[in-house]
Amino acid sequence: xxxxxxxxxxxxxxxxxxxxxxxxxxxxxxxxxxxxxxxxxxxxxxxxxxxxxxxxxxxxxxxxxxxxxxxxxxxxxxxxxxxxxxxxxxxxxxxxxxxxxxxxxxxxxxxxxxxxxxxxxxxxxxxxxxxxxxxxxxxxxxxxxxxxx
Amino acid sequence: xxxxxxxxxxxxxxxxxxxxxxxxxxxxxxxxxxxxxxxxxxxxxxxxxxxxxxxxxxxxxxxxxxxxxxxxxxxxxxxxxxxxxxxxxxxxxxxxxxxxxxxxxxxxxxxxxxxxxxxxxxxxxxxxxxxxxxxxxxxxxxxxxxxxx
Numbered sequence: 410x411x412x413x414x415x416x417x418x419x420x421x422x423x424x425x426x427x428x429x430x431x432x433x434x435x436x437x438x439x440x441x442x443x444x445x446x447x448x449x450x451x452x453x454x455x456x457x458x459x460x461x462x463x464x465x466x467x468x469x470x471x472x473x474x475x476x477x478x479x480x481x482x483x484x485x486x487x488x489x490x491x492x493x494x495x496x497x498x499x500x501x502x503x504x505x506x507x508x509x510x511x512x513x514x515x516x517x518x519x520x521x522x523x524x525x526x527x528x529x530x531x532x533x534x535x536x537x538x539x540x541x542x543x544x545x546x547x548x549x550x551x552x553x554x555x556x557x558x
Numbered sequence: 559x560x561x562x563x564x565x566x567x568x569x570x571x572x573x574x575x576x577x578x579x580x581x582x583x584x585x586x587x588x589x590x591x592x593x594x595x596x597x598x599x600x601x602x603x604x605x606x607x608x609x610x611x612x613x614x615x616x617x618x619x620x621x622x623x624x625x626x627x628x629x630x631x632x633x634x635x636x637x638x639x640x641x642x643x644x645x646x647x648x649x650x651x652x653x654x655x656x657x658x659x660x661x662x663x664x665x666x667x668x669x670x671x672x673x674x675x676x677x678x679x680x681x682x683x684x685x686x687x688x689x690x691x692x693x694x695x696x697x698x699x700x701x702x703x704x705x706x707x
Contacts, residue, residue, distance in 0.1 A: 420604075427601050427609045430579050452576050455569075460576045461618050461638055466611035489610055493642040 411478040438478040459500035468547035471508040491550040560627040587627040608649035617696035620657040640699040
């Protein structure tokens with residue numbers, strides 16, 4: 410169905426200059442699970458912690474990566490509708506985010522996109538520092554759209 | 559009270575590498591009003607419209623710029639708590655955002671920060687393309703904090 414972890418990393422890390430410039434990395438991508446990382450270095454704000462926009466990007470990109478690893482991209486493509494991000498504490502080091510989806514939810518989304526041409530889904534993520542502390546919380550609303558409906 | 563438009567532009571456009579790399583510009587900054595712009599060029603996503611993270615940054619930075627132009631930075635500094643952004647249509651060109659605050663609201667925030675050490679405020683913005691069309695809507699929750707409370 411979806412693409413391999415290496416293929417997804419190649420796309421995510423290189424195809425969007427904005428993302429490439431911040432050094433975002435795909436650590437793992439398999440059906441219904443992705444883990445990504447962003448370095449503090451190069452992404453500092455004026456007080457030395459990770460700038461909010463870099464944290465946002467780390468929270469937003471997994472929605473696409475997860476769609477790439479889970480759904481058949483010959484038939485569907487993902488669109489981001491809305492993202493909320495709550496900043497809980499300063500990000501003083503590199504950050505990671507993991508996003509997962511249940512098998513039932515993946516089936517619901519594919520079936521709905523097949524029938525209606527699109528299906529909405531919500532992904533929630535936690536941005537963590539190296540010690541596992543929560544730095545920010547994200548909630549994204551995405552749509553999977555059928556390529557030829 | 560606040561800093562001049564030129565000083566704010568110098569800070570915003572240069573002090574955060576992440577922001578400098580995307581070419582964000584402060585078009586105007588005066589007490590209780592800022593206007594910023596982001597170029598499509600260099601910030602395209604995989605389908606050629608402006609990447610979501612660049613739009614987020616254009617929506618987030620005005621909160622700091624407005625605090626710089628409105629409040630006395632010897633006494634206060636701004637912190638972003640939460641941002642929501644709703645993407646309405648693809649951004650096919652450069653974007654601008656304007657953020658304004660009433661005089662009464664600015665007075666409330668400064669008085670509250672003086673009394674409690676911090677004051678929360680909400681800024682809503684519309685990201686528009688060159689023809690004035692709404693591309694995205696943002697809502698940011700910020701805090702003004704007293705430097706020495």
